[in-house]
Amino acid sequence: MVKLSKFKIGLCQLSVTTEKKTNIDKACSAIEFASKQGASLVVLPEMWNCPYSTDYFEQFAENFDDQESASSYKMLSKLASQEGITIVGGSIPERCEGQLCNTCCVFGPNGDLLAKHRKIHLFDVNIPDDISFKESDIFLAGSEPTIVDTDVGKIGIGICHDIRFPELAMVYQARGAHLICYPGAFNMSTGEALWELEQKARAVDNQLFVATCSPSRFSAGTYTIWGHSTLVDPFGNVIATSEHDETIVIAEVDYSAIQYTRDSFPIEKQRRQDIYKFIDLHV
Ligand SMILES: NC(=O)CC(=O)C(=O)O
Numbered sequence: 312m313v314k315l316s317k318f319k320i321g322l323c324q325l326s327v328t329t330e331k332k333t334n335i336d337k338a339c340s341a342i343e344f345a346s347k348q349g350a351s352l353v354v355l356p357e358m359w360n361c362p363y364s365t366d367y368f369e370q371f372a373e374n375f376d377d378q379e380s381a382s383s384y385k386m387l388s389k390l391a392s393q394e395g396i397t398i399v400g401g402s403i404p405e406r407c408e409g410q411l412c413n414t415c416c417v418f419g420p421n422g423d424l425l426a427k428h429r430k431i432h433l434f435d436v437n438i439p440d441d442i443s444f445k446e447s448d449i450f451l452a453g454s455e456p457t458i459v460d461t462d463v464g465k466i467g468i469g470i471c472h473d474i475r476f477p478e479l480a481m482v483y484q485a486r487g488a489h490l491i492c493y494p495g496a497f498n499m500s501t502g503e504a505l506w507e508l509e510q511k512a513r514a515v516d517n518q519l520f521v522a523t524c525s526p527s528r529f530s531a532g533t534y535t536i537w538g539h540s541t542l543v544d545p546f547g548n549v550i551a552t553s554e555h556d557e558t559i560v561i562a563e564v565d566y567s568a569i570q571y572t573r574d575s576f577p578i579e580k581q582r583r584q585d586i587y588k589f590i591d592l593h594v
Pocket residue numbers: 357433434470471472473495496497498501502
């Protein structure tokens with residue numbers, strides 16, 4: 312049940328250091344700042360507590376069941392309840408049964424964990440003379456879509472490369488999502504070419520809001536990050552965005568734009584399942 316159909320969102324584009332405590336302190340201040348600006352939903356970047364680099368993931372990983380050591384996880388839960396807001400906690404490396412996952416935790420206003428999304432599509436890429444990265448050397452892929460009912464609507468979660476798979480966004484749309492949040496860390500070449508395009512495509516195809524949140528460009532590690540955390544509406548308009556520096560984007564989400572867009576272009580009613588013979592995405 313949506314309590315707020317019009318609210319402010321805060322996208323915290325943080326610069327990530329090699330000191331975990333510094334990263335947690337920065338995230339904590341950013342969440343408090345966004346909340347003071349009136350944000351009811353705050354989103355953090357992919358890998359906000361750890362440089363986006365395969366040499367750091369193991370060292371920064373947390374086991375969420377071990378409350379003593381899970382300092383990033385605990386901070387998010389505490390801040391959600393302290394500020395009375397919903398937090399889509401970007402992602403951090405999660406230690407799970409002897410393996411690592413790239414995991415996003417969502418907390419509600421009383422600090423409870425509402426959902427946990429493990430990145431489904433791992434970022435394995437090799438662009439000759441440009442970039443090579445292989446998340447699957449380190450991470451185990453998640454196997455479940457994650458849609459979560461919050462005070463600020465039904466939110467589907469994807470992590471970065473997950474945005475490239477329209478099927479995942481379609482599952483979220485079919486299950487009633489108002490907004491899809493993609494914490495992400497695109498790099499310089501994929502960022503310039505595809506970051507905004509992918510967001511607009513997922514928003515327009517599914518007639519819902521898309522929010523992304525990235526680390527800032529000058530984060531630690533050798534992977535150079537694109538930045539540009541953004542909010543796109545169901546019509547494909549960029550409601551708010553940023554450059555690549557550390558910043559907090561505050562923007563208004565108004566879910567009436569979803570109905571307006573769907574009434575204007577009733578593509579859901581016009582869909583010809585008889586022709587595409589798609590699998591049933593609603594189950
Ligand atoms: N972190 C990622 O998944 C990066 C990605 O998808 C990209 O294009 O860059």
